[in-house]
Amino acid sequence: MKKFAFVLFFLPAMGAYATESASDLFTTLDQDGNGALTKEEASVDSRLAAVFEQMDADSDGQITRAEFDSFQGN
Ligand SMILES: [Ca+2]
Known part of the structure; x- marks a missing residue:
């Protein structure tokens, strides 16, 4: 029962992370x-x-936002 509650609680959170991290990653890395993004970044x-x-x-x-986004979509 505890495990079931754990899954219910964390699955939505993990889903949100997966969808948001792709766009946030670019912003984070573009220092x-x-x-x-340069190769160094x-x-x-x-x-x-x-x-x-x-x-x-x-x-x-350099990886532009367009290149980054189109690669994510593949
Ligand atoms: Ca490029």
Whole structure:
């Protein structure tokens, strides 16, 4: 019974985290707030660093919000 209550309590919270973290991650990592992530900024997040080249669709060395969002959608 305790486990059931635990799941009910945490599932909505985890869902909210999953949907909000994607957009918040970009803002958090964009430390100079210029709307693009450099490889240095992206290196803070190991998952993002691992896919940096794939996410950088035009290979200009920066991930724009558009590149970030379109990659999330894949
Ligand atoms: Ca780019």
